[in-house]
Structure formats: C-alpha cells, structure tokens
Amino acid sequence: MTKEKTFISEARREQILKATIDVLNDIGYVKLSLAKIAKQAKISTGLISYHFADKEELIQHTLNYLIGAQLEFIEERVKKEADIYQQLMAYIKATLAYQDEHVENNVALIEIIFNARTEDNIPYYKLNEEEEDPLYLRLENILAEGQRKKVFSSDFQPKATAILINGAASESMLLQSESFDIENYQQELIRVVAKIVK
Amino acid sequence: MTKEKTFISEARREQILKATIDVLNDIGYVKLSLAKIAKQAKISTGLISYHFADKEELIQHTLNYLIGAQLEFIEERVKKEADIYQQLMAYIKATLAYQDEHVENNVALIEIIFNARTEDNIPYYKLNEEEEDPLYLRLENILAEGQRKKVFSSDFQPKATAILINGAASESMLLQSESFDIENYQQELIRVVAKIVK
DNA sequence: GCAATTTTTGATCGGTTAATTAAATTTTAA
DNA sequence: TTAAAATTTAATTAACCGATCAAAAATTGC
Numbered sequence: 001m002t003k004e005k006t007f008i009s010e011a012r013r014e015q016i017l018k019a020t021i022d023v024l025n026d027i028g029y030v031k032l033s034l035a036k037i038a039k040q041a042k043i044s045t046g047l048i049s050y051h052f053a054d055k056e057e058l059i060q061h062t063l064n065y066l067i068g069a070q071l072e073f074i075e076e077r078v079k080k081e082a083d084i085y086q087q088l089m090a091y092i093k094a095t096l097a098y099q100d101e102h103v104e105n106n107v108a109l110i111e112i113i114f115n116a117r118t119e120d121n122i123p124y125y126k127l128n129e130e131e132e133d134p135l136y137l138r139l140e141n142i143l144a145e146g147q148r149k150k151v152f153s154s155d156f157q158p159k160a161t162a163i164l165i166n167g168a169a170s171e172s173m174l175l176q177s178e179s180f181d182i183e184n185y186q187q188e189l190i191r192v193v194a195k196i197v198k
Numbered sequence: 199m200t201k202e203k204t205f206i207s208e209a210r211r212e213q214i215l216k217a218t219i220d221v222l223n224d225i226g227y228v229k230l231s232l233a234k235i236a237k238q239a240k241i242s243t244g245l246i247s248y249h250f251a252d253k254e255e256l257i258q259h260t261l262n263y264l265i266g267a268q269l270e271f272i273e274e275r276v277k278k279e280a281d282i283y284q285q286l287m288a289y290i291k292a293t294l295a296y297q298d299e300h301v302e303n304n305v306a307l308i309e310i311i312f313n314a315r316t317e318d319n320i321p322y323y324k325l326n327e328e329e330e331d332p333l334y335l336r337l338e339n340i341l342a343e344g345q346r347k348k349v350f351s352s353d354f355q356p357k358a359t360a361i362l363i364n365g366a367a368s369e370s371m372l373l374q375s376e377s378f379d380i381e382n383y384q385q386e387l388i389r390v391v392a393k394i395v396k
Numbered sequence: 397g398c399a400a401t402t403t404t405t406g407a408t409c410g411g412t413t414a415a416t417t418a419a420a421t422t423t424t425a426a
Numbered sequence: 427t428t429a430a431a432a433t434t435t436a437a438t439t440a441a442c443c444g445a446t447c448a449a450a451a452a453t454t455g456c
Contacts, residue, residue: 012403028321030228030313033443044405049445051403110323114312115228123226125308125372160386167369168362174323175361188358195393207432231413242434247415249432 013051013061015041020062024108029115059116063124066109071134073098078138084146088197089190091139095169096186099176106173136162146197153198165193211249211259213239218260222306227313232256257314261322264307269332271296276336282344286395287388289337293367294384297374304371334360344395351396363391 019041023032026040034055038045052058077094081087099106113124140162146152172185217239221230224238232253236243250256275292279285297304311322338360344350370383 009403027319028313028315030315034445035443045444046406046446047404055444107324110312114308115226117226117228121225126305126374131375131377156390157382157386160383161390163369163373163383164366164387164390167367168365171361171365171368176324184355185358185361188355189362192354192359192362192390192394196390210432232415233413243414244417244435245433247417253414 009051012047016043016048016051016058017062017065020058021066021104021108024062024111025104029111032111056116059112062108063112063116066105066112069102069105070098070109071138073102074135075138078142084142084149084151085197088142088146088193091142092165092169092190092193093186095166096172096182096189099170099173100182103176110173136166139165143197155198156196161196165189168192207249210241210245214241214246214249214256215260215263218256219264219302219306222260222309223302227309230309254314257310260306261310261314264303264310267300267303268296268307269336271300272333273336276340282340282347282349283395286340286344286391289340290363290367290388290391291384293364294370294380294387297368297371298380301374308371334364337363341395353396354394359394363387366390 016037019037020032023036023040027036034045034048037058038048041048048058052061074091074094077097078087078090081090115123117123118127140158143152143156143158143161147154147158168189172180172182214235217235218230221234221238225234232243232246235256236246246256250259272289272292275295276285276288279288313321315321316325338356341350341354341356341359345352345356366387370378370380
C-alpha cells in the first residue's frame with residue numbers, strides 16, 4: 001500500500017535508477033554520489049531524495065532491478081524449451097548472452113555486489129546466494145529434474161554442478177576483451193556441460 | 199635502486215600492508231582510510247605517509263603481495279608433481295585449498311580488485327587478466343603440455359578450458375558458508391575436469 | 397479555472413576524509 | 427657521540443557528500 005506511487009513518480013524513479021547504472025559504469029561505486037546521479041539524470045539532487053528515502057534505498061532498488069532483469073532474460077529463454085536438455089543449454093546460452101548484450105547491467109551489478117553492504121556491514125558478495133539466488137535454484141532444478149527424468153546421468157550432484165556451471169559461466173563476465181571469443185567459449189562450455197550430464 | 203630500503207623500513211611496510219588486509223576484511227574498501235589502517239597497526243597516520251607515497255601506492259603493494267602469495271602457494275604444490283595429470287589436479291586442489299585456508303587474503307583481494315582503479319579510472323576487474331595473469335597462464339600451460347604429451351585428449355581448447363576451470367574454482371571463493379561443503383565440491387570439480395581432459 | 401497536491405529546485409548544513417607538512421622526539425647505527 | 431632515520435603529534439588545506447528544507451513550479455482533480 002505504501003508503495004502505490006503515481007505514474008510520474010514511477011517513471012522518475014526508473015529514470016534515476018537508470019542514471020545510477022550509468023554512473024556506476026562511468027565512475028564506479030566508490031565515487032558514486034547523489035550529485036553525480038542527479039547530473040547524469042539532469043535533475044536536481046533534492047529530487048533524488050524526494051523519490052528515495054536515502055542512498056541505500058536507491059542502491060537496493062537498483063540491485064533488485066538488475067537481478068530481476070537478468071533473471072527475466074534467462075527465464076524467458078529457458079521456458080521456451082520443452083525438452084529438459086534444451087532447457088539446460090538455453091540456460092547456459094542465455095547466461096552468456098546476457099553478459100554479452102547487457103554489459104552495463106553486469107558492470108553495475110558487480111559494482112553494487114562487491115561494494116554495498118547490509119546494515120550489519122556484511123558485503124553482499126558474502127551473503128549465501130546459492131541458498132536463495134533464484135538463478136542458482138533454477139539451474140539446480142533443471143539438473144535435478146533431468147536426473148529424475150533419467151535424461152541426465154545420475155553421476156553428478158545437482159548443487160555442486162550448478163555452482164560449477166555458474167562459476168564457469170560468470171567468469172566470462174569479467175573477460176570482455178577483443179581477444180576473448182565469447183562465441184567459442186560458449187561452444188566449449190556447452191560441450192563440457194554436455195559431457196558432464198552425459 | 200630507489201627501492202633499497204632498510205631492514206626496519208621493510209618490516210614496517212609489511213606491517214602496514216598486513217594491517218591493510220585486516221582493515222579490508224573488517225570494513226571493506228569503501229570505508230578504508232589511512233586512519234583506520236594506522237589504528238589497526240597501532241601507529242600514527244603520518245607514518246604511513248612516510249613509508250608509502252600515497253594511498254594508491256599502498257593499495258598497489260597490497261595487491262601485488264596478495265597476488266604473489268596466492269601464486270606462490272599454488273606453484274609450490276604444482277611443482278611437487280612430476281606427472282602432468284597430477285600437476286593439473288594439484289593446481290585445482292591448491293586453488294581451492296588457498297581459498298579455504300586464506301580467507302582473509304581472498305577477501306582483501308576481492309575488495310581491491312573490485313574497487314581499486316588505475317590512473318585511467320579503469321577498474322582492475324576489467325583489465326584483461328587472462329592475457330597476463332600468471333595463474334591463468336600456468337593452468338593453460340599445464341593443459342597444453344598435457345595435450346602435447348598425449349596424456350590429455352586433444353578434444354578441448356587449453357585457453358577456454360583454463361577459463362572454465364578457473365571460473366568454477368573461484369566461484370567457491372564466494373561461497374564460504376556452513377552449508378557449502380568445499381571438500382565435496384573439490385571432489386566434484388576434479389571428477390568433472392578428469393572427464394574433460396579424459 | 398482554481399485550489400490542493402505533487403513535483404522540483406537549489407542553496408545550505410553538518411559532517412567526513414585524504415593528504416601533506418612542519419616541528420619535536422626517539423631510535424638506530426657507525 | 428653524533429648524524430641519519432624513524433616516528434609522533436597536530437595543524438592545515440581543500441574537497442566532497444548526503445540529507446534537509448523552504449519556496450517555486452507544475453500538475454491534478456474538481
């Protein structure tokens with residue numbers, strides 16, 4: 001109820017949020033300030049405070065947006081596949097595709113996760129994500145379901161394998177150079193995962 | 199030549215460096231200040247400025263130390279093995295062991311890599327490490343040498359596979375919880391890598 | 397069209413921080 | 427003993443930041 005905002009208010013909040021992502025890409029979390037965000041969005045600093053309780057709430061919303069966008073992107077492609085094996089491949093391809101196509105979002109996500117902290121001063125990257133992170137769970141479920149349906153070998157552990165695949169997939173997030181051939185890496189990763197699940 | 203420091207100076211620099219690692223673990227890079235480091239080391243802030251030109255030089259030295267320590271730890275264990283296959287396994291085990299046994303070093307490393315920036319304002323995590331990072335190169339060389347010696351299958355690409363293995367291995371760095379069984383993860387990772395190199 | 401409400405501005409307040417430096421003191425080494 | 431090196435203390439400079447708020451402007455509902 002408290003969150004029923006007007007149309008214009010929602011639009012403004014989204015504008016500020018997008019500006020935050022831009023500024024994070026430009027100068028990073030350490031130098032992030034409301035003044036910089038305001039300048040990027042071409043509004044006054046006071047307006048940010050009007051729409052967000054404080055800087056932390058703004059960052060929290062930006063984080064939620066970024067996580068949601070990635071999840072939606074991947075889920076969208078996974079659910080198009082009926083076959084469980086194709087779902088697994090879609091998951092991997094979508095993960096890499098998102099990193100390639102939405103670099104700004106990934107950079108902003110990294111900046112927040114590795115810098116922002118909870119009220120208890122615990123950095124987000126130390127929070128146990130594998131227990132709650134919907135992306136982790138999605139992958140783990142695909143792997144487990146494949147085993148249940150006897151499509152995959154029962155020769156691997158869904159949880160450990162999910163961590164492994166996610167680790168291998170997100171590594172490419174950090175390697176956006178000319179020399180890194182993401183197309184080729186995707187093929188290799190898919191070949192390896194195919195081997196694992198047999 | 200300019201770096202020829204006295205014994206006491208070297209000891210002090212190392213003390214400051216260790217204090218920096220401690221403070222990074224306690225409060226993170228964002229809140230890091232010379233005052234906090236001085237307090238941790240139980241010295242005056244001025245003394246830090248006396249031994250390090252500026253904050254950036256201190257961070258740079260801390261980063262070099264952390265990278266060197268990890269490399270040394272892993273290399274130490276790899277070179278004990280004569281067999282190339284055992285070298286590969288030693289590399290993976292050592293990578294995970296280091297993350298488990300030197301959590302403070304890894305946290306400090308993460309804090310610096312994901313926060314500090316070069317003079318050109320480029321974050322360290324965006325620098326193309328796979329081209330220069332000695333750890334990457336070491337793994338890639340093991341994989342390539344194994345193929346050359348026909349011990350490994352020629353069915354994978356050393357570079358892509360090195361990225362994959364490093365990604366899967368470093369993922370566990372972020373998952374230090376009670377629910378995460380690093381022992382079990384190591385076994386799974388080793389099984390998978392064994393499958394890849396056949 | 398007018399009054400109430402929402403949105404926006406922009407200046408200001410109180411606080412933090414880094415880096416530097418000068419001067420005084422202590423420690424070290426030869 | 428003494429000169430150089432190491433260390434403390436404390437003051438300075440100068441920048442910046444997040445939050446606040448009163449007032450202005452824009453929008454909405456009636």
